[in-house]
Amino acid sequence: MESVPIRCPACRRDHAYSTPVYPCPCGAPTAPPVLRGAPVVPITHRTWNDDWVTVRCRDCGRLDQWPQPELCCPCGTVLRIPVRPVTAHDDTAAPGDGPRSARPSHIPLPRTAPPPRSAFRPRPIRTxxxxxxxxxxxxxxxxxxxxxxxxxxxxxxxxxxxxxxxxxxxxxxxxxxxxxxxxxxxxxxxxxxxxxxxxxxxxxxxxxxxxxxxxxxxxxxxxxxxxxxxxxxxxxxxxxxx
CATH class of the missing domain: 3.40.1350.10 (Trna Endonuclease; Chain: A, domain 1)
Known part of the structure; x- marks a missing residue:
């Protein structure tokens, strides 16, 4: 994953930051796209919604919630790394990758041949x-x-x-x-x-x-x-x- 330069606004220290890569359910490696040139923001107060960003998989087009990229500077400041927002017409493919067709976010697996399995025998729940x-x-x-x-x-x-x-x-x-x-x-x-x-x-x-x-x-x-x-x-x- 390509690193991007980040400067801490508190101590002016420069960092080379690479976003963490996560596996999409389709199996493709996925990383939140950093918004180059945008200023980083020191985190002074956390909210649950601010800790997540929407990311589109480059391979299958699926939208998922991933952890908001952050960087902890040695000076003690925790920085929120801006991420390029996903739009309705966003295409994260790199130039030259060719067009990608839209796919549904959920594709059910075939159910024509379920594995052989005896009837489930439950046990009552009291505790x-x-x-x-x-x-x-x-x-x-x-x-x-x-x-x-x-x-x-x-x-x-x-x-x-x-x-x-x-x-x-x-x-x-x-x-x-x-x-x-x-x-x-x-x-x-x-x-x-x-x-x-x-x-x-x-x-x-x-x-x-x-x-x-x-x-x-x-x-x-x-x-x-x-x-x-x-x-x-x-x-x-x-x-x-x-």
Whole structure:
């Protein structure tokens, strides 16, 4: 990734900054496009919305939310790096790359040949631990045979882990919030793993919308112990399995 010159307005120190690269769900490396020549802004107060930017994948055209680029200067000032905003007619392809056709943000996987699988046998949910155990049983049924539950819940609130997957189970009586979904996605991004969310009380509308955009399968947990898919990524996970 090409670096851009950044000067700290507090100490006047010069930096060569390269934006971090993240994998788009299509597999292509994606990085927020830095707005060259725009002044950097010291961060004195954080808001959740300011920590995210919309980025278009150069390969598939998908729009996703990625962490706002930042640089921590040795003088102690944290700088927000301006990013070129995405417009309706934006094309991030470099000159000479040729035209790119528009594609839908979500393409369901084929469901004509689901993997052979016996009927799921749920266990009733009476406690929060039952909810986590029920989610683990369901993930094993989907094909994640090595799913484990950590002895103690991590600060990241990851309840279940398997090869290439992390999952969170919200057993509270409140609807799962947008921040919970985004935090799980960030932890999965760091671990290069898929994320799955289970909730007893369902999800806030903005949390569902963000999960759809990020491709996170959402399930609600019935007290009978049977998870129910909430969005299209959850339907696809049921269809394809691990």
């Amino acid at each position: 929060a631990r039952d909810a986590v155990a029920g989610a683990a049983l369901y993930l094993k049924w989907l094909g994640y045979h090595d799913v484990v539950q950590p002895a103690e819940r991590s600060p990241a609130r990851i309840d279940l882990r398997a090869t290439g997957l992390i999952a969170q189970v919200d057993a509270t009586t409140r609807s799962t919030a947008l921040r919970d979904v985004e935090c799980l996605w960030l932890h999965a991004l760091t671990a290069s793993a898929r994320s799955v969310f289970f909730s007893l009380a369902g999800y806030a509308k903005d949390a569902e919308a963000r999960a759809d955009g990020l491709g996170i399968p959402l399930f609600t947990m019935e007290l009978t112990g049977t998870p129910q898919p909430v969005n299209a990524p959850a339907d696809e996970l049921i269809s394809t399995g691990a």
